[in-house]
Amino acid sequence: MLYIGIDVGGTNLKAGLVNEKGEILATEKTPLGAFPGPEGFARTLAGLAEAVLRKGGAALEEIEYVGIGIPGAVSGGEILYTANIPMAHVPMEKLFRRHLDLPLLLGNDADCAAVGEWSCGAGRGTKNFVVVTLGTGIGGGLILNGKLHTGMGAGGEVGHIVIVSGGAPCNCGRRGCWEAYASATGLIRLTREAMAAHPESALHMIAAENGGVEGRTAFQAAQMGDETALALCGDYARYLAAGVTDLVNILHPEAVALGGGVAAAPEQLLLEPVRDIVARECYARHTDQVPRIVRAELGNDAGIIGAALLGRAI
Numbered sequence: 001m002l003y004i005g006i007d008v009g010g011t012n013l014k015a016g017l018v019n020e021k022g023e024i025l026a027t028e029k030t031p032l033g034a035f036p037g038p039e040g041f042a043r044t045l046a047g048l049a050e051a052v053l054r055k056g057g058a059a060l061e062e063i064e065y066v067g068i069g070i071p072g073a074v075s076g077g078e079i080l081y082t083a084n085i086p087m088a089h090v091p092m093e094k095l096f097r098r099h100l101d102l103p104l105l106l107g108n109d110a111d112c113a114a115v116g117e118w119s120c121g122a123g124r125g126t127k128n129f130v131v132v133t134l135g136t137g138i139g140g141g142l143i144l145n146g147k148l149h150t151g152m153g154a155g156g157e158v159g160h161i162v163i164v165s166g167g168a169p170c171n172c173g174r175r176g177c178w179e180a181y182a183s184a185t186g187l188i189r190l191t192r193e194a195m196a197a198h199p200e201s202a203l204h205m206i207a208a209e210n211g212g213v214e215g216r217t218a219f220q221a222a223q224m225g226d227e228t229a230l231a232l233c234g235d236y237a238r239y240l241a242a243g244v245t246d247l248v249n250i251l252h253p254e255a256v257a258l259g260g261g262v263a264a265a266p267e268q269l270l271l272e273p274v275r276d277i278v279a280r281e282c283y284a285r286h287t288d289q290v291p292r293i294v295r296a297e298l299g300n301d302a303g304i305i306g307a308a309l310l311g312r313a314i
């Protein structure tokens, strides 16, 4: 059997024709553009699925279902809520099947990334697995006993656990959320604060060379031995490890995979200190079963592969 996975991103809709091994056989994409309303959106999704089907030379009968990763919350065939796109309580499977008569599975985008990594990336062979994606925010996907855990639909929003009571404001309305400190956006804020306090730091030079402060600015300056940047990277690793340790304490998974651009930072500046802190602080250290903390492996393809293989985890 074959599957179609669609990743609904902030600017593009990307579709892939995927086989049972999680290999992408063909891809298509279309700009998200101005939102045409739920009916028009369903038509766009169906058109994209048909386009990737044609491109991959597959027949409709070979497709088991279409899986879609959405930035928001879903339940069954219904979209409960989406960030960035104005949709609430939309019966998407019903609308989609008016244009293309295939079963439609809906998932949250971070959950789809987790399913992708679990099926054929960093979480292969595990029963309990967590993916944390460090981007504009923090996305989380939880695989528990081989199934995606979403609660009533909006569970697994790990970015909004509070790690600093009364701390920095978060987009969700709370203060001190993990996302406000350990996302790429949080790291950029911490970098700007360190620069303001340390005019002598090499952070200024690197930011000027790259046309502004980025998620990697801190790591680049730290690799040059800049003391402010080294301290900043240490602070960032502690914030990241605080949330990872909380997840480990609640779920005790076999592995936690970190994805997103920031996770590509040099191992000794990020993954190693995070591993050390989690190993020292998590409750499971008493059991000698400290989870592996690893990098996600599938990059931008995780969303498409995970949407396509969603049926294995729900």
Ligand SMILES: [Zn+2]
Pocket (backbone or CB within 6 Å): 159, 160, 161, 170, 171, 172, 173, 174, 177, 179
């Ligand atoms: Zn929040």
